[in-house]
Amino acid sequence: MKRCRQCTLPETYPGITFDTQGVCQFCRTYGEGESIRQRRATLRERFAQLLATERRPNGYDCLVAYSGGKDSSYLLALLAREYGARPLALTLDNGFLSPQALVNMDRVTQSLGVDHLIIKVPVEIMRQIYARSQRQPLFAAKTLQRGSAICMACIGLVKFLALRCAIERQIPFVAFGWSPGQVPLSGTLIKSQPAMIRAMQRATFEPLYAVVGEAVRPYFLEERHFRAADRFPYLVGPLAFSPYREDRIMASIESLGWKRPTDTDANSSNCLLNSLANRVHKRQFHFHPYEFEIAGLVREGILSREEGLARLTAGEDAQLIHRLEERLRPSTD
């Protein structure tokens, strides 16, 4: 398969074009160098200033969407230790987290002295989402370029659940573990606006509501939340504007007791379901759902091209996939 000679994007990636040197349009237009470094430094400074201004002496400063994976574990440590924030970790347990991920979450939050909320999703919800994702695309084409339908469903649920929780508890920031390049730099520190959040929520809620029905409502904002416009938090992705090196991230979180799970696939450090979600996605769309993210990490110099390719071509654990398929089989069979 032909791939970009600089990053790893394949010829099957929607809309990709290569120049005569075999370089994709994303690499051709990638901005790097001093201006990016300067913008990251400015964002770090602005975030620190906002955090100081918005600090809640009697509550939480920041709600962290905490998956238990390496990036969000590091994010929690970064906020608590380097920014001196008082975070609240929020986990959406989809029922398919690696047992090691659950251990890791406990170790990291205990080591940092961070409070931790876990919302466990009934497996029937995941079963219905999985069943539909096999039959037809659950989300817009662009959304499914960033990740598998199952992954994007969980991300959608946790995103709006985090917003809901932050508004209810008057927490001024919601932090996500976006890696550099995953989201445009200008979008890594913004104050959420009710009208836009309402429109964004509709795009996530409606496809899930069509599949799952009323059971998804508690994960999303209600009218009473939209009426509390002054409580809408900043959305922030500190990893995207902080120095990001895998070896430093691992050293930091391992010092908190975090251990890499051995039962997840090459692209996840918390969720077992990822491997099955990836397989469904590849079968339907003919590209790996991590293509975009890994190409971004290669472009940023965080992964070498060879490391990126290794993650994209790593084998699947057939036994694990079989077990997952069994667990997700419709209960009416």
Place this chain on the structure above:
Amino acid sequence: MVSEVKHLVRRFICENFIVREEDFTDDDSMLEKQIIDSTGVLELVAFLQEQFGIPIADEDITPDNLDSVERICAFVQRKSNAIPSTAMAMASRRTL
């Protein structure tokens, strides 16, 4: 100016969100039609800032400003008027 902005915006949407010209009108809500998603909004904002050199504040990120091609063009126009000659200069510097 308006037609040039519209051309650049439509081209960005087609190329970045993988839709065809005939898939959306200038009045269509791109969020309702699921052409753009939440991350797509951030990509659109980054594009407008870069392409037209306009500052976009957090409070500007609303459907009223960004949810259709018509609204985006009007928004770019308003922002450009606040910074004379910027948008024209930026737009004309780039190849169509």
